[in-house]
Amino acid sequence: MTLPDYVLGTFVTPSARDARQVLDLVQAADRGGLDLVTFQDHPYQPAFLDTSTLLAFAAARTERVHLAANVANLPLRPPAVLARAAASLDILSGGRFELGIGAGGFPDAIAAMGGRRLTPGQGVEALREGIGIIRQVWDTETRGGIRVEGTYYRAAGMKRGPRPVHDIGIWVGAYKPRMLALTGELGDGWLPSWSYLPDGWASYAEMNARIDDAAAAAGRRPEQVRRMLNVMGGSFGPSSDELLSGPPRVWVEQLLEARHEHRVDGVLLATDDLATTERFAAEVAPAVREQLAA
Template identity: 50%
Template sequence: MRFGALLEPPAERPQDVVGLAELMEELGYDVVTLSDHPYWPERLDTLALLSAIVARTTRITVLPNLLNLPLRPPAVVARTAATLDILSGGRFELGLGTGAQQMWDAVVAEGGPRRTAGQSIEALEEAVHVIRALWTSKTDVEFQGEHYRLDGAKPGPAPLHEMGIWFGAYQPRLLRLTGTLGDGWIPSSPFFPPEALPAANQIIDEAALAAGRSPEDVRRGYNIEGTFGTGTGFLQGPPAVWAEQLAEVTLNHRIDTYFLYRAESAEVLRRFAAEVAPAVRDLVAQG
């Protein structure tokens, strides 16, 4: 099991996020992630900020959660991700998103394409082929798709390790693509509660098997949002309740990586690391 947090990158506090990432490494977290909304000027650039985090940490895995593909050409993503992996000593993983449908006006305003939901999934599939080819090919790369084309692009640099590509997926078509091509899946609990996980897992598993893969080839992540308090519902109680609920999700739905959603408080990061993560590991080990 792995535990991490999805940090927010506010432009007015550029050092806060880096400091929280350093704290996470000190507290024993496994992964630090950042969301990506390049059309919002109140946010720092995700990849530039991740490079600063890579430079200030030595152990923790770094992951965008998830890169906005319509505003990031896949050839550039491939080379940037490989560079960060090399600089970090093999600690970078790549998360890709199709772009939220409600944000297309902002994407177009930045010079990006306007795509339907179906087109955005097609573009994501093409992008994965482009990225992996540039990472692994021994010859110049040719690719002719509907959304992306390479005409003899030079491959490289190669990542230092076999880098995983994670998807954010909710609808059946993108869940099937996750099972067919993805190395990891990251839904978010505010939009995708635990009761939605079984059906989604089944779609991913069936797609993986149809593609000649094992369902275990796809790691299962979860952005989780909650409050330490006395409320009821999912992650709305004291740390012991969080631990019981997350262990149940892991045992029943095979989630192996948790990210605290929009974590902005050092106090919350400390409490989760001390009182929740180890308890979840213990409960899962007990079955």
């Protein structure tokens, strides 16, 4: 099952206390025909469910919707572990898994869980090596074990596989120039959050340009990198200046504008409200898709 070119989905808090609500939200997205459900990944946060475990459980409880971490914490999830879990889940779910990945923030929390403390620059390089390893694990065509002599990861003859059933996209959570360059060079997607863009659409455009430049330098086409956007909140109450607040009509207009004016290939709505999720799926997503198809 390949993800459509334009994606609408959700970003659900993996709250351990509200685990059943989390599953309700996932199933509402699946039932409502949204494309993707994603979860943040903070393994050091005891109030959250383990994202890898939740993704596998959610895959079992859904039929159509794609699933991804938004974004997986590489420092605490070694790349071959991540690659095998991702490929396994892709196989089990019939090709419904995508891999959101990031260099990891919160160095103290990562160190407290036994992970290593890296500078931001080192984190980018570790991610570059990590993505290489992930792609090698998935590559079962090449013969022989995987040999890695990196600065951050080493392996001598590591086993390959399993092989995913579809081309899992590697989407990078990136904001800073080096991470954006890495996204353009190696990524299949970019996963920023609206609330972290200091100047809104201007920042989005500037970051997009950096991804384009890096993609071009690596001999890739810009459309090889899917440009996503996480939007926090969203409300069907009175219209306001916030993105995605107002009646469904306003959402549709804003999403179409984001697509046409700002090159947004997909929006993930960060909400833990069931009614909002259901209305997003029922009243917004079909209208946006219809207009895009027209």
